[in-house]
Amino acid sequence: MFSGKGGVGKTTSAAATALHYSSLGQRTLIISTDATPSLSHIYEIQDSQKPAKVRDSLYVAELGVSEVREMWDRKFGREVYAVFSAIVAIEYEDFVAFMTSLLPGLFDEFMVDYIRELGLSNQYDVIIWDTAPLGQTLTLLETPSMLKEHLRMAPRIYSRLRAGRNTREPIIEIIKRWQKLSTENIAFLRNEVKFTLVTIPEALAVNQLEGVFCELDKYGIKVQQIIINNVVKTEDCGFLETKACQQKKYLDAIHDKYKDLTLVEVPLFPYEIKGLERLGEVAAQLFPERAKASA
Numbered sequence: 001m002f003s004g005k006g007g008v009g010k011t012t013s014a015a016a017t018a019l020h021y022s023s024l025g026q027r028t029l030i031i032s033t034d035a036t037p038s039l040s041h042i043y044e045i046q047d048s049q050k051p052a053k054v055r056d057s058l059y060v061a062e063l064g065v066s067e068v069r070e071m072w073d074r075k076f077g078r079e080v081y082a083v084f085s086a087i088v089a090i091e092y093e094d095f096v097a098f099m100t101s102l103l104p105g106l107f108d109e110f111m112v113d114y115i116r117e118l119g120l121s122n123q124y125d126v127i128i129w130d131t132a133p134l135g136q137t138l139t140l141l142e143t144p145s146m147l148k149e150h151l152r153m154a155p156r157i158y159s160r161l162r163a164g165r166n167t168r169e170p171i172i173e174i175i176k177r178w179q180k181l182s183t184e185n186i187a188f189l190r191n192e193v194k195f196t197l198v199t200i201p202e203a204l205a206v207n208q209l210e211g212v213f214c215e216l217d218k219y220g221i222k223v224q225q226i227i228i229n230n231v232v233k234t235e236d237c238g239f240l241e242t243k244a245c246q247q248k249k250y251l252d253a254i255h256d257k258y259k260d261l262t263l264v265e266v267p268l269f270p271y272e273i274k275g276l277e278r279l280g281e282v283a284a285q286l287f288p289e290r291a292k293a294s295a
Contacts, residue, residue, distance in 0.1 A: 001189070004198035006133040008205060009229035011268070012273050013198050014130035015042045016282035022058035023283075026125035029118070033111050034132050037062035044275045054275070059124075063111065072112040075181070108132070112185040119192070128191075141186065141219045159256045189221055196225040209254070225262040225276035227286065228254060233267040 002014040011032065018030035029051055032039045039060050045052055050067075051059035081095050108131070113126055189195075197212065199205045209226075216223060228251065232244040255263060266285045273282055 001129045001193050002196050002198060003131045004133075005205060005208060008198050008200045009227075010198040011130050011284050012037050012042060012279070012282060013196070013227050013229065013266070013286065016273075016279045016286055017040060017196075018058060018060075018126070018128040019276065019279050020283040021126040021128075022055065025057060027057050027123070028126045028128065029061065029124040030128040030130060031111075031115065032060075032062045032130040033045060033064075033108065034062075034130065035064075037064075039130065042269060042274055042279065054254075063114075067114070067261050071114055075110075075113075075178075109182060109185060112189060116185060116188045119188075141215070141221070186219060190219070194225070195221060195223050196227060197223050198227045198229060199254070200230050201228055201247040201254070203250065206250045208251060209258075223261060225264065226254065226258055228263065228265045230268040231265045 002010050002017070004010040011034070014030060014032075018028050022028040024217060039062055040046075040052070043054050043060060045054055045060070047053060049061070053059055081092055111129075111169040118124065118127055154224055195216070197209070199209060213223065231251065232240050232247055235244050237239040251265070264286055266282060269278075269281070271278070273279060
């Protein structure tokens with residue numbers, strides 16, 4: 001799972017990592033849930049299939065609202081809607097929009113569940129998740145506690161309501177199932193997902209790291225790796241020398257504060273990273289031991 005603020009190279013890092021694992025012959029799927037996905041652009045593919053084939057063992061899926069809507073329908077949506085529509089005249093589209101606004105982590109929560117089920121299917125050896133910008137993704141962590149608080153207050157209202165024409169299950173039981181799903185998804189993130197934060201050596205990005213770590217720690221989620229992008233490695237002109245000097249204090253701060261984690265520096269490239277060849281250059285920086293073995 002790759003996360004970070006917008007513009008730090010999160011998608012490029014995720015794409016290069018997926019390329020690395022596929023080069024080892026592992027069946028690899030990379031998923032983007034960013035509202036403005038760019039994986040197809042980075043891989044330079046035109047295939048609109050989901051998943052789209054990049055090359056042997058590498059597939060990409062840019063997933064959006066329609067896929068999450070399908071998950072919501074399949075698990076809870078229609079049953080919950082049947083109850084609410086019996087009380088309030090509301091169209092299904094408006095109801096889903098209401099639920100999404102009520103629980104802002106709904107999109108990402110069902111995406112986690114989708115990825116968890118994919119993992120259980122053994123269809124792929126490695127699944128890489130390129131998330132939405134960090135602030136949006138963190139909202140999914142709040143959903144189980146929100147549902148727990150909702151359930152604390154709900155019995156007097158929901159105990160008399162039953163869900164729809166297709167089932168006689170009380171709606172409070174449906175919401176309990178939803179809470180159970182949320183708890184399972186958080187446990188999946190906590191125990192089975194390698195969490196990578198992507199940043200750049202600049203003041204705002206580095207200063208935000210501590211808050212991110214505190215937020216994740218509240219839910220028992222541990223970051224295993226930090227990728228530091230756009231690091232100036234050469235100083236062959238005054239501009240680059242000044243930039244490298246500016247970056248040094250932030251690099252030192254990251255290495256000092258997070259020395260117990262895997263820290264990877266990726267240099268600032270003099271060109272846009274697009275296509276498999278240039279993504280391979282990034283992968284060589286992320287997995288230097290593999291690059292040495294291939295040399």
